[in-house]
Amino acid sequence: MTTMDVLPSPVRLQALDKPGQPAVTPALEELYRGFEQEMLVPLWTEIGSLMPLHPQSKATPHLWRWNNLRRLADQAGHIVPVGRGGERRAIALANPSLGGRPYASPTLWAAIQYLMPGEDAPEHRHSQHAFRFVVEGEGVWTVVNGDSIRMSRGDFLPQGGWNWHAHHNSATEPMAWIDGLDIPFAYHNECAFFEFGRDEIPPEEHTTPEFSFSERLWGYPGLRPVSQLESTASSPLLAYRWVDTDKALNEQLALEAEGYAATLSPGHAAVRYSNPTNGRDVLPTIRCEMHRLRTGAASQTRREVGSSVYQVFDGTGTVRVGERQWQVQRGDMFVVPSWQPFTAQADNGQASLDLFRFCDAPIFEAIQGHRVQMG
Numbered sequence: 346m347t348t349m350d351v352l353p354s355p356v357r358l359q360a361l362d363k364p365g366q367p368a369v370t371p372a373l374e375e376l377y378r379g380f381e382q383e384m385l386v387p388l389w390t391e392i393g394s395l396m397p398l399h400p401q402s403k404a405t406p407h408l409w410r411w412n413n414l415r416r417l418a419d420q421a422g423h424i425v426p427v428g429r430g431g432e433r434r435a436i437a438l439a440n441p442s443l444g445g446r447p448y449a450s451p452t453l454w455a456a457i458q459y460l461m462p463g464e465d466a467p468e469h470r471h472s473q474h475a476f477r478f479v480v481e482g483e484g485v486w487t488v489v490n491g492d493s494i495r496m497s498r499g500d501f502l503p504q505g506g507w508n509w510h511a512h513h514n515s516a517t518e519p520m521a522w523i524d525g526l527d528i529p530f531a532y533h534n535e536c537a538f539f540e541f542g543r544d545e546i547p548p549e550e551h552t553t554p555e556f557s558f559s560e561r562l563w564g565y566p567g568l569r570p571v572s573q574l575e576s577t578a579s580s581p582l583l584a585y586r587w588v589d590t591d592k593a594l595n596e597q598l599a600l601e602a603e604g605y606a607a608t609l610s611p612g613h614a615a616v617r618y619s620n621p622t623n624g625r626d627v628l629p630t631i632r633c634e635m636h637r638l639r640t641g642a643a644s645q646t647r648r649e650v651g652s653s654v655y656q657v658f659d660g661t662g663t664v665r666v667g668e669r670q671w672q673v674q675r676g677d678m679f680v681v682p683s684w685q686p687f688t689a690q691a692d693n694g695q696a697s698l699d700l701f702r703f704c705d706a707p708i709f710e711a712i713q714g715h716r717v718q719m720g
């Protein structure tokens with residue numbers, strides 16, 4: 346036995362001489378050495394970290410400015426080709442306390458993606474669930490299982506796992522959008538599959554229809570094709586158009602003004618993107634919503650199990666996440682870690698504050714682990 350063998354490990358040092366811990370004796374030291382040699386850890390030294398009284402996220406609140414994301418994505422557009430292997434010119438938000446990995450939160454990937462005029466992002470599929478959201482621009486079509494879907498400002502495009510997809514920019518300007526996926530969740534839980542598709546998309550598939558097949562079949566509110574009565578895990582509607590989202594939010598505020606209980610709280614309208622086959626979330630692991638705060642209005646303070654990523658769609662305001670507070674504007678993105686209080690307030694002025702939000706709540710609802718606390 347060497348001196349090294351009898352030095353207490355960091356775990357044991359923590360455990361020594363603390364309330365609730367056994368008295369330090371040579372026999373205890375011997376016991377802990379035995380645990381270490383046999384790769385064993387007792388509960389009594391770990392209970393506090395394993396069973397916190399409430400979620401204590403490893404993620405930190407953080408803000409990324411859109412002008413920085415845009416500028417660096419454009420720089421990448423001029424330097425980094427997009428093609429087979431790298432697959433996408435996507436640049437992920439890396440939460441500062443998650444080890445430099447491309448994780449906005451422990452479960453969620455959020456990235457800006459950029460496609461130059463005439464470029465193609467190659468076809469592939471993965472088991473991770475995904476969506477795209479467009480804060481500015483147009484000209485890219487995403488092709489999901491051969492269905493070409495236009496992407497324009499304010500559009501939300503869910504894409505359930507294991508569907509073939511590619512993108513093409515058919516315009517004369519670069520285009521940026523954001524991608525949300527459950528990549529960190531799939532990574533940590535070791536359930537990821539990936540498959541390459543065709544290396545080249547035939548030119549005849551570079552179509553640019555105004556509306557996709559999916560919208561023509563599913564895009565009429567409350568009207569379900571009687572040929573499609575099965576409930577699906579992910580939404581078959583592949584684009585939710587800004588014109589509809591905007592109208593729905595405006596009508597909630599108008600109804601509120603007329604005395605109806607249509608809003609979440611005074612001046613706070615919100616819609617959740619939903620799967621028309623069952624009314625549930627659009628994706629099995631990701632919830633997506635658009636929130637509108639009337640000029641000067643504030644949301645109620647809220648904390649929730651699981652993490653959220655927000656992107657400011659329009660307007661300006663102040664957001665508070667845990668101890669942090671930021672003045673935000675169009676395109677800015679920020680993370681709300683699990684169980685951290687969140688409040689948003691629209692600036693006084695002309696415009697309301699529109700916030701696009703995605704979060705991992707469906708995961709926690711599925712395991713009966715979801716909680717929300719107001720105030």
Ligand code: 1HN
Pocket residue numbers: 432433435456458471510524526528
């Ligand atoms: C992916 O396929 C897309 O299809 C975006 O646009 C981001 C991040 C990791 C792996 C695959 C896309 C991705 C991705």
